[in-house]
Amino acid sequence: MPSRTEKPLRVAVLADSDTRWKWGALTAHRLAPGARLDGCLLRGRATPTGRQLAEVGVRAETLREVTMTEFVRTADRSRYDVVVLACVGGAVQAALHGLAHAWGTGPARPVVVTGYVGVVYEKLADGLLLRHGADVVLANSPDDAHRFRAVYEGVGAPADSVAEWALPFLADTSDAGDKVIDAEGARLGPFTVVFAAQPSVPERRADRAYLLRRAAAHARLHPGREVLIKLRSKPGEHTTHIEEHPYQKLAAKLPGGLPPNCRLVYGHMGDVLDRTDLLVTVSSTAALEALHRAIPTAVLTDLGIREGLGNHHFLGSGCLASWDRLDAGHLPVPDPGWTARQGVATDGPYAHGTAFDAARRRVAALAARPGLPPLAPYYTARTAPGYLPGILARHGLDPEGRPLPGRAGAPAEAGALRRAVREAARGAYRHGVQRVAPVIRRLGEL
Structure with a gap:
């Protein structure tokens, strides 16, 4: 009988937003090239719309909305080889306990993988311990891998699940950043500045209006440049974070409106970066994508360098700058040591895709085993009796991972x-x- 690894693996991805679906689906393809992919979208406030899913551009064999109880009920141990949990930490913890109860101690079960969508700049211990119990916890850089292991070892939990790799949506440098050039190698088209907006950073309306005004002012100061405001969602859509003050509404109230060479855009970030000459942001993961493509990247200091903004993560990067400096023509030059530690170096394994190899081999080896030990999260009714039950209850599970009465899951056909x-x-x-x-x-x- 052929082993499970002699044929394409079967992978299920559970995601709770458009960005996490993008990360989870691309992670599945990176870990198991050619795998059959079934997508499950966790029903909630951030469940992606059809437009958002189309913008991500990642296909799955099947794609359906589920509750947590429906997911753990239908993620049969014999149906999949790998399960990727691409959710916020609490949902990952609930899935781990729910799957542990559903799968029990049988001889075989899927490999469970989880990780982070991008920059980890807050709630490091909280988020990591909520993800503990997965067979593989993916770290997006050497620096993250070191930090993740330190957290697990610090509480006496096994840290061998941490696997270093790269953000799955980073393009290979051989394919990235291609721009239209003429026969003499000169760049065609206007110099393009892209401001990568974020749904919740900054939060205050005044701060968001300020950033929009400065982007518009930069366009007026440089009429030969094109300034694009890259937005994640349209009004009424939700992403990973709630957006209380959409830039679309702020732009409609901007005195004088946006200049002709400044406009709002949507679409796949990779497509936008293909025509970008300068990426500007507060702390978006788009900064890592741009740096990986060797695109000059500015992390704004206008609102301060603060943990709440996330731009403190870029200390030492060489990318911190203000709109005033950018208006004066400054193009930040990243520190190569910093980019290497963050897994966005433009040379070495992160440039050529080989950074995925170690995690891919680990998942393949685990999937090939005749059996795996039961899932064992660090948080249990003994280690966190005042914390864990509330997390599980929010997802319809009791402290043992069993569906609460009346939450056993409805039929798939709604x-x-x-x-x-x-x-x-x-x-x-x-x-x-x-x-x-x-x-x-x-x-x-x-």
Whole structure:
């Protein structure tokens, strides 16, 4: 009988937002080239729309919405070789406990993989311990791998699950950053500046309006340049984080409007970077993509260098700069030591895709074993009795990982009425988050 590794692996990805679906699906393809991919979108406030899924551009054999209880009920141990959990930490922890209960102590089960979508600049210990229990915890750089192991070892938990690799959406430098050039090698088209906006950084409306004004002012100061405001979602759509003050609405109220050479754009970040000459952001993971492509990258200091903004992660990178310096023509030059530690070096294994090899071999070796030990997260009813039950309950599970009464999971076919009710509820929630909640907060500040 052929082993499981003699044929394409079967992979399931559970994701709770558009960005995490992108990370999870690309991770699956990087770890198991040619695998059959089944996608599961965790139902919630950030469940991606059809437009967002199309923008990600990653195909799956099947793609469906599920609750956590539906997922653990249908992720049969014999159906998949690998399960990728591409969710926020609490959802990963719930999935680990739910799957541990569903799979029990049988002789074989899928390999469970998890990790982070991008820069880890906050809640390091909290997020990592919520992910502990997976067979493989992917670290996106040498620096992350060192930090991850230190956290696990610091609480006395096994750290052998940590595997260094690279962000799966980093393009190989041989294919990245290609721009239209003439016969003499000169760049065609205008110098393009891209401001990579983020849904929740910064949070304050005044700060977001300030960044938009400065981008528009840069376009006016440099009429020969094209300034693009790269947005993640359209009004009413949600991503990983709630966006209370969308740039689209701020742009509509901008005095004088946007100049002709400044506009809002959507689309796949890789496609936008293909025509980018300068990437500007507060702390977006897009900065790592740009640096990997050797595109000059500016991490803004205008609002300070603060943990809440995430730009402190770029200390020592050589990329910190203000709009004033960019207006004056400054192009940041990254520090090669820093980029190497962050896994975005333009040479070596991270440049040529070989940074994925070690994790790929580990997953293949685990999948080939006749059996794996039961999933054993660090958090249990004994180690975190005041924390874990609440996390599991939010996802419909009791402290043992069993579905709570009435939450055992509905049939996969929802029906037209149920879908309509769910979409109406989702729309009402988004309206409350984007319109009602900010008003209540402002009234509270009076």
